[in-house]
Amino acid sequence: MPDEREAAVTWSERPHGYLVRVAGDVDAESAPRLRTVLDAAARAARPRTVVDLSRVPFADSAILHVLLGAQQAHRDLGALLVLAGPLQDGVARLLDVTGTAGFFVLAADVASAMEVPAAMTDR
Amino acid sequence: MRQDERGDRGAGPERQERQELAGRPEPLTVATAALAREYARDLVRERWGPVLDRAGQEDLIDLQLVVSELVTNAVRHGAGLAGFEAWAVPGGVRLAVHDNSDVVPEAAYGSGALPLEHRGNGYGWPLVIRLAREISVVRRPDGGKTVSVLVPFRGAPRPSGGAGPAR
Numbered sequence: 001m002p003d004e005r006e007a008a009v010t011w012s013e014r015p016h017g018y019l020v021r022v023a024g025d026v027d028a029e030s031a032p033r034l035r036t037v038l039d040a041a042a043r044a045a046r047p048r049t050v051v052d053l054s055r056v057p058f059a060d061s062a063i064l065h066v067l068l069g070a071q072q073a074h075r076d077l078g079a080l081l082v083l084a085g086p087l088q089d090g091v092a093r094l095l096d097v098t099g100t101a102g103f104f105v106l107a108a109d110v111a112s113a114m115e116v117p118a119a120m121t122d123r
Numbered sequence: 124m125r126q127d128e129r130g131d132r133g134a135g136p137e138r139q140e141r142q143e144l145a146g147r148p149e150p151l152t153v154a155t156a157a158l159a160r161e162y163a164r165d166l167v168r169e170r171w172g173p174v175l176d177r178a179g180q181e182d183l184i185d186l187q188l189v190v191s192e193l194v195t196n197a198v199r200h201g202a203g204l205a206g207f208e209a210w211a212v213p214g215g216v217r218l219a220v221h222d223n224s225d226v227v228p229e230a231a232y233g234s235g236a237l238p239l240e241h242r243g244n245g246y247g248w249p250l251v252i253r254l255a256r257e258i259s260v261v262r263r264p265d266g267g268k269t270v271s272v273l274v275p276f277r278g279a280p281r282p283s284g285g286a287g288p289a290r
Contacts, residue, residue, distance in 0.1 A: 005157065005161075006157060025157065025160075027156050027157065027191050027195060028156065028195045028198075028199060029155060029156065029157065058160070058184070058187055058191075060156070060187075060188055060191040060192055060195065060247075060250075061192060061246035061247045061250055062195070064246050065246075089180065089181070089184055090184050090187070093181070093184045093185070093188070094188065094250075097185075097188070097250060097253055097254065098237060098246050098249065098250060099237055100237075100246075
């Protein structure tokens with residue numbers, strides 16, 4: 001049933017940043033949950049927020065709206081937003097078709113996302 | 124709520140149209156994009172096989188993207204989803220998304236150019252334009268409109284009539 005596929009969003013404080021994990025499909029129904037958590041992450045004023053997308057099989061343009069907004073909010077506060085993979089095919093395809101991969105800081109996984117230098121935000 | 128389809132048909136337009144109409148189900152009353160995507164996945168697995176090759180997996184992603192964007196548009200901007208249809212044809216999956224609004228989105232006739240600002244709004248129609256073909260937006264006589272598209276699917280669908288032999 002599709003309810004089981006709708007995204008769950010969890011978050012935790014890590015030594016090097018705020019970690020947000022998304023599991024499940026992200027669309028206009030479930031994207032607000034991600035937005036709420038990312039708003040809180042920006043306010044937490046950690047130097048880095050990592051968004052783990054490795055458990056997202058599918059996302060439509062609603063996730064772009066949320067992620068781009070969150071990235072701007074982080075930037076405004078001088079913080080770094082990093083998307084962590086490995087991205088599943090659905091998310092990779094979305095970024096590819098919309099040409100938005102280059103708008104984000106992407107890391108291969110959560111561990112390397114936590115190590116991305118904050119200086120790499122010049123986008 | 125059905126509209127007669129116009130547009131290019133290729134050879135044997137009458138025969139192909141009969142084939143396509145024969146496969147076209149009654150509109151579903153799905154309520155969410157998630158349910159519509161699930162229906163599309165089930166349709167593909169039934170018609171192209173429970174196991175898809177790489178091309179099929181890629182095309183299934185694209186199909187779900189188009190379904191999700193169109194149904195979300197109907198729910199959020201179309202005064203509600205009035206019906207959803209998806210059916211397999213040679214070469215792809217046809218979708219008809221019925222909503223309750225007479226407003227025809229300008230972006231549907233756009234070039235598919237991506238938003239210039241990185242704001243996040245406005246990626247929906249460019250996605251549809253890039254992934255789907257034969258996009259038509261038709262106002263219905265009883266009010267509301269229908270957005271119809273063809274999403275290409277590589278490989279021939281299996282003959283209709285249910286699942287074939289297990290692979």
